[in-house]
Amino acid sequence: MRRTQSAVGMGLAIAVLLGILGLWLWGKPRTSVPLPSSEASPAQVVKTFAQALNDRDFAAAKSMVIGNQVGVDAEWWDLHGPRIEELQILGTKRVTTGATCGSKVTKAWKQCVEVDTLSTFRHVKSLNTSEDPHREAWSYYLVRNSDTQSWRIRDWGKG
Incomplete structure (x- = not known):
């Protein structure tokens, strides 16, 4: 009886450890x-x-x-991290100042x-309201203060 309980307990412990290992392997960056x-x-x-x-x-x-x-509020433990699939660039507008770019948060x-x-x-939290997402037109607003800086995304929204 005690052997059976020990074996069941050991089996459960191994199953839990394998589950944790599997979650970690799934959640870590792919590259x-x-x-x-x-x-x-x-x-x-x-x-x-x-x-x-x-x-x-x-x-x-x-x-x-x-x-x-x-x-982008995901961490490695999020089973279903945010994804942007089938990305197609439709166009890039000309570079302007932040005040004339089209987004309130880029003015500076x-x-x-x-x-x-x-x-x-x-x-993507707060974007998907259904289990069946569809393709959407979307705009990204990128900013920087000089040509020596990398472009960074400051805002996004439906385009």
């Missing part, structure tokens, strides 16, 4: 996404941001964003550009 340099175009920054989300490199994705307008920046896209969002 380390390199951050874009100052020479990268705004469209390339948006593509790299999507790649970082899709590869679960949430630290890289967060470092390409300024402020909290863009909701010397350079701002809008990148218009079409993509499918999955598991």
Whole structure:
């Protein structure tokens, strides 16, 4: 009787440990996404941001964003991390000042550009209200103060 209880207890402990190991393996980044340099175009920054989300490199994705307008609040333990799938760049507008860029939160920046896209969002908190996401037109507003800085995403929204 005691042997059976010990075996069952040991089996449960092993199952729990394997479950935790499986969650950790699932949640860790699939690859380390390199951050874009100052020479990268705004469209390339948006593509790299999507790649970082899709590869679960949430630290890289967060470092390409300024402020909290863009909701990258996932961590490795989130089973279904945010994804931007089937990303298509529709166009990049010309660089302007932040005050004339089209987003209220970009006003303080010397350079701002809008990148218009079409993509499918999955598991992005506050964006998906259904289990069956669809393709949406979406705009990203990227900012910087000089040509020596990398473009960073300051805002996003339906385009």
